[in-house]
Amino acid sequence: MLTPQWVSANHDASLLDAYSGAVIGALERVAPAVTFIEVVHAPAPAARVRGTGSGFLFTPDGYLLTNSHVVQGSVEVTVRLNDDTRFSADLVGNDPDSDLAVLRIGSPSALPYVEFGDSAALRVGQVAIAIGNPLGYSKTVTTGVVSALGRTLRATSGRLMHDVIQTDAALNPGNSGGPLVDSKGRVIGVNTAMIPQAQAICFATGINTAKWVIGQLFAHGRVRRAYIGVSGATVPIATRVVRHFGLQSSTAVHVLELVPGSPAAEAGVESGDRMIALDGVPVDGIDGLQRLLDAGWIGRDCELQLLRRSSVIRVKIRPIELPMRDA
DSSP states (O other), X not given: OOOOHHHHHXXXXXXXXXXXXXXXXXXXXXXXXXXXXXXXXXXXXXXXXXXXXXXXXXXTTSEEEEXXXXXXXXXXXXXXXXXXXXXXEEEEEEETTTTEEEEEEOXXXXXXXXXXXXXXXXXXXXXXXXXXXXXXXXXXEEEEEEEEEEEEEEOTTSOEEEEEEEEOSOOOTTOTTOEEEOTTSEEEEEEEEEOTTSSSOEEEEEHHHHHHHHXXXXXXXXXXXXXXXXXXXXXXXXXXHHHHHTOSOSEEEEEEEEOTTSHHHHHTOOTTOEEEEETTEEOOSHHHHHHHOBGGGTTOOEEEEEEETTEEEEEEEOOXXXXXXXX
């Protein structure tokens, strides 16, 4: 039996109304907590350099989250709320390696704030809503879907960010630091980047990563990571070498340079060595090494496995805490 045209039209309209209602409901819950951020960077020779971005309050007493690259190098930060009130903001903590920063504003009354979701529970194809201030147009909303999960993205610090959300909700300069939310208005990510040459390929740091970074910044004022003091590159290992030594990976970190006095230098690592494992955990590349060296390795005596010319050698090494970068 054929469906009457008016029935199909009414069905489509009801779906559209349901979708619109979900977006409007999410916006009403989140928009009051979304902020416009204006920054002044170190003075240039002719004039002060200004920039803008987005952010969002996550506590009623004025803590808000944004991107590190929005506030990096700033000497003055002003936060404008949804009702156009302005506050001077203090930098609580900054982590360029995850492109996240926490600010604090003071207010005599409780402020609206967002609810965090769970980025580990996301499904490809679910609705994603981005809110922010693209190109200076404040209170702008764009919608799309979660296009992919588990992406990696290079931070401005050079470190690789993991578990990044890809979305087709349109982002532009000025969206940085704004929330990516689900249809219930829960924040699932922090908008962080787009690919200028592409269309509808945008990225957000998963909110679970942000929760961990917030905890680190509150506890230590920084994110603690381990450091051994090498610069290197990912290189392949010949198949015959992998088979001969029974290695778990066919790639390694080729040591290009050692920082004098660093744990690696003190351990006897040499330029030209290839790092293959740390305490039995395979080191398959420079990004894998960065990911491996979390705070749990700081001050820990461990064994570093190296390929040196035609031999496998083992050295004792004690990683230290990664020195803080200038905010």
